[in-house]
Amino acid sequence: MTGLSVVIAGSGVIARTHADAILRHPALRIAALADPDPRANEDLATWIAEQGAPAPELFGSLGEALGAVAADLVAICTPSGSHADLAAEALAAGAHVLVEKPLDASLPAARRIADVAARAEAAGQLCAVVCQHRFDPASVAVATRVRNGDFGRLTSAVASVPWWRGQQYYDSAGWRGTWEQDGGGATMNQGVHTVDLLLWLLGDPEEVFAYTGVLAHDGIEVEDVAVATVRFASGALAVLHATTAAYPSLGVRLQVHGSQGSAVIHDDQLEYLHVAGGPDSSAYAHEADQSADAVPSSELRGAVKPDDAFVIGHLRQYQDTVDAITAGRRPGVTAADALLDVAVVKAVYLSAHLHRPVRIRAVLDGEFDDVLVELEKTATAAALVPARATR
Template sequence: MTSIKFGIIGAGVLAPLHAKAIVSNPQAELVAISDIDEQKAAVLAEEFGVAKTFTNYHEMLQEQIDVVCLCVPSGMHAKFALACAAKGKHMLCEKPLDIKFEQMDQMIHACNQAGVKLGAVFQRRTLPHFIAAKDTKENGLLGNMMMIHAYLKYFRDDDYYASAGWRGKWELDGGGALMNQGVHGIDLLQWIGGEVESVFAYNDTLARKNIEVEDTAVAVVKFKHGGFGTIQGATSVFPEQQTSIEVNGDKGTVKVSDTTVDIWEFMNTDRELEEPQLPEDDHDGHSIIVGDMIEAILENREPMISGIEARKSVEIILAIYESARSGREVVLSDFHPFKT
């Protein structure tokens, strides 16, 4: 059996999810971990039985590694991705792809030129009830989609932002409630709803005055097919709520949250339509995405969430920020379209 060798750059809070997914896959081997904090790298390596650790990622990239998982702050993704591409390493990048158009596009072009795969982690796409919600739109059960809503309401206190120096800073976090937390739900919104034409938005920092970025945001979204959507994003509300997506069509409505199916109703259908399966307790989206990356390499195809696909949610978020700044509707095709 072919073994795909993995390395991890960044031993922070998300790295253990990647490590667990890698070591649980019989076709994968976790061979190295790099972090500027030697102790963090050592602790993670000990937990998952990894022999080699590095404080200099350039040294790690000299190793026989096929895939590098990028678990560094959002605004540093491109820096490490370009180095990995130059060494011929495939990459699995934590969300968001990066926080700036120029950096995302550099990543995508560098990987294309180097002939390496660039995949992204949006693990909610692997949840069976979110997949089922997308299917109801694709197979016509909802009829024509009228509206889609993303409810992305979380709570992050001052201790959260103080726990890492990059959190809440434009330079490395790239944004707040939308770019850091809400990006998962915005990915789902465009994945299910389709291509976004324009946005109009407001955002502000209403609760956490010690951060630079927004903690509260609302946006209206117009889709190319003619439907509309809304985004409600916050890290300022208590209690925190589950990520939730509601899709309204002229023949049905579905609403799904992280662990529940809240609405599943359709008009004039003779089919037996049971509510979709909820994820098992041991469902691990990172494991599915790691497994898909391995298959993408072996089959020489794109990963399930490619760099181009991961760019879309950040494009929407940056358009929202521009709309809130300018007080105007932002048309995405006139904003920063990707140039091949």
């Protein structure tokens, strides 16, 4: 057996995607699965065997797996509220870690694991967080031009995650739609990837003002609709929209605008890109789309996406993880990056709760931790009343 040995903590739905990506990577092999649900372990192990891979060892907990298996990398695929504790356990055992988004459901827990990860990094260990859309060719093409200054001064962005999740989605698992394990609703669970891209492209966020609501689902503690404005340190302004109440679901759309260029990423494909050769003083501009020059035709808007596009996205991040381990460099998405994502999402919830703008620095520094506890208790109690009865 060769390659880096991987232990997958959590054998639920997202673990299948991770297992698929790992099996496709020549430098990785699945050594063990760790889940307290024996049926989940057995089902995933059976699927792995059906792919022609060696059967992994099965354990009821990550601790048991780490005590029996020499793990090079641990993939955390459990409910969000357990991410930080399990990541810390894996790092303490000497393994590298890749955490499925978000870093954790709890901001204090996310803050703690970011600190642990920073110390581990100094000792040569890696703690990466899944934000696979940073590695999409369309995202890379836009980010490259932003970093090169081709957009001029970044001025604004519009991000929309108009998805649908039926009531059955929230009813399918007791942790879904809860503060303790989900950490939030449409913004945290579905929208955090787009939040990450916003921050990656526009830089440091300074302040958020938001509204949230529960408009299409019953018995959940978290929002199914959120809208927010984000002000960045550069002065750029962004609009964020995330929902699981947009039937029947449309593609995620991200527009980025600057004084010398604009880009549109739609459903992970590049829909539009144009950058000027320099400042344009004309009153109006009507410039041709340069998308075809920026990405392969398979990554342009309208191209047929492969059925396994989601797995391919994770595979790209696994490639970055392997490269970072091999080269001894930082991964493309660090725990510190993911902490900022969580802080912005929590700022959305705080702003909606307090009915005022919220500064990101204050959220990161823990000034609102008590308010977050109050917010979550209030939302938990409100979830006992069916949403339709409150409208």
